[in-house]
Amino acid sequence: MTNPETSTIPLVTDDETNVIRIENLHKSFGEHEVLRGVNAEVKSGEVVCVIGPSGSGKSTLLRCINGLETITSGNIWLGGYNLSDEKVDLNEVRKHVGMVFQHFNLFPNMTVVENITLAPIQVKKYSDDRARKEALELLRRVGLEDKADARPASLSGGQKQRVAIARALAMNPEIMLFDEATSALDPEMVGEVLGVIRSLADEGMTMVLVTHEMGFAREVADRVAFIDAGVIQEHGSPEDIFGAPKSPRLKDFLSKVL
Ligand SMILES: Nc1ncnc2c1ncn2[C@@H]1O[C@H](COP(=O)(O)OP(=O)(O)OP(=O)(O)O)[C@@H](O)[C@H]1O
Numbered sequence: 001m002t003n004p005e006t007s008t009i010p011l012v013t014d015d016e017t018n019v020i021r022i023e024n025l026h027k028s029f030g031e032h033e034v035l036r037g038v039n040a041e042v043k044s045g046e047v048v049c050v051i052g053p054s055g056s057g058k059s060t061l062l063r064c065i066n067g068l069e070t071i072t073s074g075n076i077w078l079g080g081y082n083l084s085d086e087k088v089d090l091n092e093v094r095k096h097v098g099m100v101f102q103h104f105n106l107f108p109n110m111t112v113v114e115n116i117t118l119a120p121i122q123v124k125k126y127s128d129d130r131a132r133k134e135a136l137e138l139l140r141r142v143g144l145e146d147k148a149d150a151r152p153a154s155l156s157g158g159q160k161q162r163v164a165i166a167r168a169l170a171m172n173p174e175i176m177l178f179d180e181a182t183s184a185l186d187p188e189m190v191g192e193v194l195g196v197i198r199s200l201a202d203e204g205m206t207m208v209l210v211t212h213e214m215g216f217a218r219e220v221a222d223r224v225a226f227i228d229a230g231v232i233q234e235h236g237s238p239e240d241i242f243g244a245p246k247s248p249r250l251k252d253f254l255s256k257v258l
Pocket of ligand 1: 029032034052053054055056057058059060061
């Protein structure tokens with residue numbers, strides 16, 4: 001069914017279809033094989049935290065899910081759309097996926113509200129008034145309604161990241177991907193960003209989060225996936241992953257980060 005307002009075709013997310021399905025995904029940069037056969041499924045409304053050592057392929061995996069990297073082989077389905085299928089319009093599918101990066105990526109010469117309204121106006125063809133109204137509502141959700149007309153440079157790191165989350169939400173994504181969203185923040189700002197992410201989890205947003213915050217993963221994740229050397233070595237509930245890890249690699253990793 002096509003939404004007449006946005007011409008975006010909804011992702012298929014019934015009980016039969018995992019909203020994200022990854023099958024034998026390989027990704028190489030030149031000779032360097034970074035992902036070496038990743039298989040994974042994410043259900044609608046599920047929160048999956050991806051943990052693993054530096055360089056293990058976590059960011060690359062997220063970028064493949066969002067179609068930001070071309071994959072070397074394998075398949076990724078988003079709500080029934082195979083990203084490798086030439087007939088699938090990647091830009092169209094990408095509208096369903098919001099992405100939040102470590103380094104905010106806000107436009108410095110635009111105000112906070114202009115950063116948020118840019119894509120809805122340009123991509124969804126919203127009127128300026130409608131886009132601003134929705135942006136102000138999103139700013140209220142992330143606790144920044146008083147910063148609408150500020151420039152990013154005047155905000156703290158935690159505030160910038162909350163704007164980046166509001167900007168991603170402005171496209172009404174069904175899936176949110178977070179790539180170490182708190183890694184660039186001072187410790188006192190981590191909590192305010194995690195609070196926003198936690199509220200999205202409570203609202204039933206499907207999310208995949210690459211995170212170094214093990215306490216947060218333990219608290220918020222429905223499932224935790226441990227990736228090492230380009231392969232998901234183990235996945236399970238936070239209780240299993242943190243309380244009863246099986247693989248020696250995961251035990252070794254946890255002994256260093258916990
Ligand atoms: N565009 C690229 N070109 C070449 N190599 C890349 C590129 N992107 C990533 N890599 C390499 O792929 C490997 C995995 O990188 P990736 O950023 O996915 O790891 P990560 O698990 O997210 O690490 P970290 O926790 O340090 O962010 C690294 O060796 C990295 O140098």
